Amino acid sequence: MKSITLLCILFLSIDVSALGSIKKIKFIAKEEIPFSAIGKAQSYQGILKFLDSEDLFEYYKLAPSRSLKVSLDYCQAIKAHFFGPSELIKIEFKNGHTGPVCLFESFDANKTQSPAFKLAIVGFINAEPIGLIQSSYQSFSQEKKQEILKLWQTLR
Amino acid sequence: MDIFKVFLLLSLFSGISQAGMHCFSNPKEYAAKQTLLPPLLNNLPTYLVTDNFMVKAVTSLELKSDSIRFFFNATRGIEEPVEETVRVCASETKIEIHFPNGSQEIIEVRKPDEVFVRNLINMTKVENSRFDKLSSFVKNSRVETPSAKTSNPGKAYK
Numbered sequence A: 001m002k003s004i005t006l007l008c009i010l011f012l013s014i015d016v017s018a019l020g021s022i023k024k025i026k027f028i029a030k031e032e033i034p035f036s037a038i039g040k041a042q043s044y045q046g047i048l049k050f051l052d053s054e055d056l057f058e059y060y061k062l063a064p065s066r067s068l069k070v071s072l073d074y075c076q077a078i079k080a081h082f083f084g085p086s087e088l089i090k091i092e093f094k095n096g097h098t099g100p101v102c103l104f105e106s107f108d109a110n111k112t113q114s115p116a117f118k119l120a121i122v123g124f125i126n127a128e129p130i131g132l133i134q135s136s137y138q139s140f141s142q143e144k145k146q147e148i149l150k151l152w153q154t155l156r
Numbered sequence B: 001m002d003i004f005k006v007f008l009l010l011s012l013f014s015g016i017s018q019a020g021m022h023c024f025s026n027p028k029e030y031a032a033k034q035t036l037l038p039p040l041l042n043n044l045p046t047y048l049v050t051d052n053f054m055v056k057a058v059t060s061l062e063l064k065s066d067s068i069r070f071f072f073n074a075t076r077g078i079e080e081p082v083e084e085t086v087r088v089c090a091s092e093t094k095i096e097i098h099f100p101n102g103s104q105e106i107i108e109v110r111k112p113d114e115v116f117v118r119n120l121i122n123m124t125k126v127e128n129s130r131f132d133k134l135s136s137f138v139k140n141s142r143v144e145t146p147s148a149k150t151s152n153p154g155k156a157y158k
Helices: A002-017 A072-083 A142-152 B003-019 B027-036 B128-141 B146-151
Strands: A025-029 A044-050 A055-061 A091-096 A099-107 A117-125 A128-136 B022-024 B046-051 B056-063 B068-074 B082-090 B094-098 B104-111 B114-117 B121-126
Touching: A055 A142, A072 A091, A072 A099, A072 A117, A072 A128, A091 A142, A099 A142, A117 A142, A128 A142, B022 B027, B046 B128, B056 B121, B056 B128, B068 B128, B121 B128
Parallel strands: none
Antiparallel strands: A025 A044, A044 A055, A055 A128, A091 A099, A099 A117, A117 A128, B022 B082, B046 B056, B046 B121, B056 B068, B068 B082, B082 B094, B094 B104, B104 B114, B114 B121
C-alpha cells in the first residue's frame, strides 16, 4: 500500500512539474505546505510563484473534460468546485494562447483576517484543464486581470 | 465468524458512529444541538492553539448572525489564513468541518480540550485573550509572500 502511495506521489510530482513557463516559476507542492490545503478543492496541487513578477497563485489540476475548450457550463462547474454555490459571479472569457480561458472573481465580505477577493483563471495547457487562483485584499482591476492573462500565456 | 455476522457488526458500528454525529450550520441549529456536542464545541466560540518551537498555529470556530465561521492560521505550512463559512459535524471523537466547495477537514478529538489537526499538530483549547495574543504573533511572524506585498500594500507585515 505504501509503495502505491509513493508511486502516486511520484506520478503527481512528475505530472505537476510538467507545467512550465517561459518565465521563471517555482512550484511548492501542497505536501510542503500542508495547512494550505485546508478548505481547498480536491484538485488543489500547491502554490505557483512567478519569480519575476512576484505573482503567486494556487494551482489546481482539474478533472479531465470531454472537450478541450472551456465553455460557460464548464466554467460554472469549476466555479462551484472552487468556491461552492456562492452568489452570482460574473464569468469573463478571454483568448489565451491555447484557446479560450475564463476568469471569475469571488468576494466574501465577511473575511476580516484573510484576502476577501479571489480571481480564478481556468483553461487548457498541454490539453489538460488547469486553474489558477490569486487572492487579494482589493478587487481585481481590468489591468490586473490583463497582467494575470499575460502570465497565463507564458505557461507551457 | 461468518461473513453475515461481520456485516452485521460493521453496520452496527457504522450506525453508532452516525448516530453520534451532530451537525449545525447556523446559530439556530447550533442551539438545538448544543448540549449534545463534545465539550470543545458546547460553548462557542472555541479557540485552539499550538505553541511550540516548530510551529505556532491558531484556529477558531465562531457563531455569526446566520452562519458558523472557521478560521485557521499558522507560522508555517500555509500561504494565507483560511477563513470560511462552514457546516460542522461533531462526535466525541471527531469534528468534521465542511466547506462551501464540498471539501472537508476531519479533526480528531484527543481529549476534551485537545484536537489533532492534519496528523501534524495538537491544538489545545484556550481563552480568547490567549488566542488573540498568539493570533497576532502568528500574523506578524508569517513570512511575507510576494502576493501579500503587492495585493495588500497597506497591510503591515514583518
